[in-house]
Amino acid sequence: MPTLTEKKTTRSGRPAPELIFGDLWEYDPAPETADPKLKARYDLFINGAFVAPKSGKYFDSINPANEQKLAEIALANKDDVDAAYAAAQRAFDTTWGKMPGRERAKYLYRIARLLQDRAREFAVAETLDGGKPIKESRDFDVPMAAAHFFYHAGWADKLEYVAPGHKVAPLGVVGQVIPWNFPLLMLAWKIAPALAMGNCVVLKPAETTSVTCLKLAEILQDAGLPPGVVNFVTGFGETGAAVTGHPTPAKIAFTGSTEVGKIIMRSLAGTDKKMTMELGGKAANIVFDDAPLDQAVEGIVNGIFFNQGHVCCAGSRLLVHEPVADKVLAKLKNRLKVLRVGDPMDKNTDLGAINSREQLKRITELVASGVKEGAELYQPPCKLPTKGFYFRPTLFSGVSMSHRIAREEIFGPVLSILTFRTVEEAVEKANNTAYGLSAGVWTDKGSRILKMSTELKAGVVWANTYNKFDPTSPFGGYKESGFGREGGRQGLLDYCQLT
Numbered sequence: 054m055p056t057l058t059e060k061k062t063t064r065s066g067r068p069a070p071e072l073i074f075g076d077l078w079e080y081d082p083a084p085e086t087a088d089p090k091l092k093a094r095y096d097l098f099i100n101g102a103f104v105a106p107k108s109g110k111y112f113d114s115i116n117p118a119n120e121q122k123l124a125e126i127a128l129a130n131k132d133d134v135d136a137a138y139a140a141a142q143r144a145f146d147t148t149w150g151k152m153p154g155r156e157r158a159k160y161l162y163r164i165a166r167l168l169q170d171r172a173r174e175f176a177v178a179e180t181l182d183g184g185k186p187i188k189e190s191r192d193f194d195v196p197m198a199a200a201h202f203f204y205h206a207g208w209a210d211k212l213e214y215v216a217p218g219h220k221v222a223p224l225g226v227v228g229q230v231i232p233w234n235f236p237l238l239m240l241a242w243k244i245a246p247a248l249a250m251g252n253c254v255v256l257k258p259a260e261t262t263s264v265t266c267l268k269l270a271e272i273l274q275d276a277g278l279p280p281g282v283v284n285f286v287t288g289f290g291e292t293g294a295a296v297t298g299h300p301t302p303a304k305i306a307f308t309g310s311t312e313v314g315k316i317i318m319r320s321l322a323g324t325d326k327k328m329t330m331e332l333g334g335k336a337a338n339i340v341f342d343d344a345p346l347d348q349a350v351e352g353i354v355n356g357i358f359f360n361q362g363h364v365c366c367a368g369s370r371l372l373v374h375e376p377v378a379d380k381v382l383a384k385l386k387n388r389l390k391v392l393r394v395g396d397p398m399d400k401n402t403d404l405g406a407i408n409s410r411e412q413l414k415r416i417t418e419l420v421a422s423g424v425k426e427g428a429e430l431y432q433p434p435c436k437l438p439t440k441g442f443y444f445r446p447t448l449f450s451g452v453s454m455s456h457r458i459a460r461e462e463i464f465g466p467v468l469s470i471l472t473f474r475t476v477e478e479a480v481e482k483a484n485n486t487a488y489g490l491s492a493g494v495w496t497d498k499g500s501r502i503l504k505m506s507t508e509l510k511a512g513v514v515w516a517n518t519y520n521k522f523d524p525t526s527p528f529g530g531y532k533e534s535g536f537g538r539e540g541g542r543q544g545l546l547d548y549c550q551l552t
């Protein structure tokens with residue numbers, strides 16, 4: 054039996070909120086058992102059908118929780134990408150581009166409903182392929198993906214209100230490339246607004262997480278979406294480069310690292326293609342001494358340990374007001390001790406598997422740099438599975454702005470803690486980064502929230518909460534976190550021509 058040592062008791066004799074936790078209470082395993090209905094091999098999805106890749110080559114998608122092979126995925130080459138764009142252009146010219154918005158809405162609505170019907174199956178597939186805890190794919194990724202299709206179904210027959218006073222028209226065919234951290238959700242963010250506006254799509258998912266994309270292709274078929282409106286080409290970076298470098302698309306929408314975003318921007322310089330770039334981040338979560346500290350600690354933990362920190366807007370830097378710094382650090386350490394790390398398919402798991410061996414290597418290397426540069430490391434003594442890719446939730450205190458862990462995107466469950474004395478210092482430190490995707494402010498004062506959200510150079514500023522998303526709310530970055538918005542009316546503006 055674990056020990057729960059009370060630090061204090063209240064007058065009624067009940068434990069005070071500040072408890073010192075001993076060992077983690079062991080629960081019985083609670084594995085999710087729904088059938089993900091996976092095929093052994095997935096082909097490309099072009100012109101409404103699954104087709105073998107012209108190269109004849111396939112690569113393995115593995116389950117990062119146990120390193121076992123999950124499925125074979127087709128490797129698309131340049132010729133496959135050509136075929137996908139030809140199908141998309143044909144669909145745009147003959148059906149989708151001419152269809153009234155109210156008809157397009159019906160397809161989007163049907164896709165959303167079909168996804169809801171198969172939600173459990175999709176959640177399991179997402180967790181097996183990507184390593185995130187089942188409670189996240191079940192409660193966040195899949196419902197939020199369906200919500201994006203519903204939301205954009207609602208827009209498709211009201212497009213005259215996207216830009217009042219203007220006429221809106223689709224761009225034509227768009228090329229889209231997405232990362233591995235929210236495979237199905239990023240897919241929904243990309244294709245739902247594009248389709249609502251009347252565009253046709255060629256999309257490449259990330260090489261480690263293609264499964265739910267190809268499962269969604271089954272839903273597109275079941276929804277009767279006209280052939281060629283959406284095409285999926287799977288593969289590695291070269292396939293992505295073939296998608297972004299192709300002459301057909303009128304727009305390239307990319308979500309991924311700033312490094313690859315810059316390569317794509319350089320390759321498109323001088324063309325008339327539109328671009329939106331959703332890139333990396335190094336968000337600051339800023340906690341003032343008047344904040345409700347227990348809620349703030351929950352928000353900080355959610356901000357960086359959600360999805361193993363594989364989140365572009367992860368609150369990876371904690372800026373904490375000096376008077377409460379020790380208290381917040383002690384509370385965080387206690388909280389980390391009771392995070393459950395392990396099998397992502399277990400419904401109790403808080404932190405699942407790191408997405409790939411490469412990502413685990415990168416996290417490990419950056420954490421070693423933090424220790425070498427003199428920051429103080431804390432990791433709870435949790436047991437990690439022996440097979441698969443796992444990393445302990447990690448805190449670094451005594452971090453300075455020059456440390457790599459304070460500047461570089463780690464994209465893992467690692468929090469770097471810095472302190473500040475004044476509001477001005479908090480703003481300066483938070484903005485002292487090449488990125489500008491998101492930030493969080495924890496304080497009791499409304500006026501301070503308003504001041505901070507005006508001065509922080511971040512696309513999203515959460516106040517007394519963190520990592521909250523809604524399809525109606527635009528999301529996007531400042532500085533090297535990219536440009537363009539996804540979600541809301543603003544997201545639709547990035548998929549249309551205005552006259």
Ligand code: NAP
Pocket residue numbers: 230231232233234235257258259260261288289290291292293294295297308309310311312313314316317330331332333334364365366462464490530534535
């Ligand atoms: P990444 O390495 O940039 O890859 C993103 C996608 O681009 C993948 O599909 C990748 O294919 C493809 N790709 C690689 N090289 C390419 C090239 N030369 N031309 C065209 N496409 C290419 O990023 P990641 O490691 O998958 O994802 C993590 C990054 O995404 C983080 O930096 C994170 O902050 C960012 N992100 C940003 C947002 C946002 O909304 N701002 C949201 C989520 C993630 P392969 O997988 O086959 O290499």
Ligand code: MG
Pocket residue numbers: 114115116117123181182183261262
């Ligand atoms: Mg995988």
